[in-house]
Every structure is written in structure tokens, then in C-alpha cells.
Amino acid sequence: DIQMTQSPSSVSASVGDRVTITCRASQGISIWLAWYQQTPGKAPKLLIYSASNLQTGVPSRFSGSGSGTDFTLTISSLQPEDFATYYCQQADSFPPTFGQGTKVEIK
Amino acid sequence: EVQLLESGGGLVQPGGSLRLSCTASGFTFSSHAMSWVRQSPGQGLQWVSAITGSGYGTHYADSVKGRFTISRDNPKNMVYLDMTSLRAEDTAVYYCAKGRYGSNYYYVTDVWGQGTTVTVSS
Numbered sequence: 694d695i696q697m698t699q700s701p702s703s704v705s706a707s708v709g710d711r712v713t714i715t716c717r718a719s720q721g722i723s724i725w726l727a728w729y730q731q732t733p734g735k736a737p738k739l740l741i742y743s744a745s746n747l748q749t750g751v752p753s754r755f756s757g758s759g760s761g762t763d764f765t766l767t768i769s770s771l772q773p774e775d776f777a778t779y780y781c782q783q784a785d786s787f788p789p790t791f792g793q794g795t796k797v798e799i800k
Numbered sequence: 801e802v803q804l805l806e807s808g809g810g811l812v813q814p815g816g817s818l819r820l821s822c823t824a825s826g827f828t829f830s831s832h833a834m835s836w837v838r839q840s841p842g843q844g845l846q847w848v849s850a851i852t853g854s855g856y857g858t859h860y861a862d863s864v865k866g867r868f869t870i871s872r873d874n875p876k877n878m879v880y881l882d883m884t885s886l887r888a889e890d891t892a893v894y895y896c897a898k899g900r901y902g903s904n905y906y907y908v909t910d911v912w913g914q915g916t917t918v919t920v921s922s
Binding site for chain 1: 837844845846847859861862895900906907908909910911912913914915
């Protein structure tokens, strides 16, 4: 299975801050990476697919980049509703696997 | 509005069985693959199983293969997960999720249900 490693595991930030989360795959996955957001007690929500494509309805302050083994999710100006846990997931090969999550907390 | 609603979770003893159900609405159900993804308490996400839109293709994580069975009833817009020989490590919130791209692709999911909790304990 492809292992997905996110860093950091948690980050403290303030409203308006720029936040970057990194995801690394244990082998190359081209652009086949998705990002999900999960708030406490809720189901995950798809933010980005194919590394950089914004899912319909997701605010433009979210962006994704990368290919191969290294990927980033950037929130350009953190909003109160963005405090959540973010997961990357590889969509290149079976079985689909997730990173361990990055919790974005209020500073 | 696209919606998924899971049901069937509960407390079951080790070695027991349980059937989870997911009712879909708001999209052409038979045109999309469906998945089950679970989340153990305080832990991350683990893909469990998927089924193609026709129902003819099924896929399982190694950890559940031979114990879990996924199926679907397209006229009823429902997908099921039959779980047998349950273990403590199967304790989790189980989410039903819709494949984003079409009838055979399940790797990326764009709509999730609210989840149903399965607890395996004596």
C-alpha cells in the first residue's frame, strides 16, 4: 500500500494567516491526490481533487499543488470556519489510502 | 440536493454480525460507484470497501476481506455493508461515500453521509 505522510500533525494559526500543509507519498502518484476537510462530529468534505482542482463550492482561498510524491494544501487567509482537520488521500492505486491528518487549531 | 444517510450501526459482541445501510438521493444512483470508509475513535480515515455502479465489481481492504460484503440495490438507491466475524478493531464510525467520477471510479469521493457508529465489545 502507498503510505501518505502529512506534516505538520497540527498547526496553530490565527484568522487571516496563510497556512500550508504538506503531504508526501511513499511512491509517485502523479497528480492523483485529493484533500478533505473534517470538522468535529462531521463527515469529511472534498476540497481538492487531482492535486489542484477545486471542488465545486469550495472557496478560492483553498489551493493545492504538487505532483509525484510531494503535495501541498494552502489556505491563503484562514477563516473561522477553516479550523478543522485536513486529510490527503492518494487516488493513484489500490487501495486508496489517507494521510494521518493535520489539525488546524486556533492560536 | 445530493444526500447519503447511513443506518444500522450499534453495539455488537466480538464475532457477531451487523448490516449497515446507506440510502442515497439527489443523483443518478446507478451511475456512481459507492464506497464505505471508516474512522476509528480519535483516529484517521480508512477506506473499507467499494462497489461499481452496476454492482458487478466489488473491492475490499485486506483487513476486512472475507468478513465484509458490499452490495447495492439500484432500484431502491441503497448500498449495504454486511459485516461478519466482527473484531474490536472494527469499532469505528462508518461513512457511506459517493464516487466522484462515474460508475467504476471510487478512489475520490465527493459526498459523504453523516456516518453510523459500530462498536464491537463484550
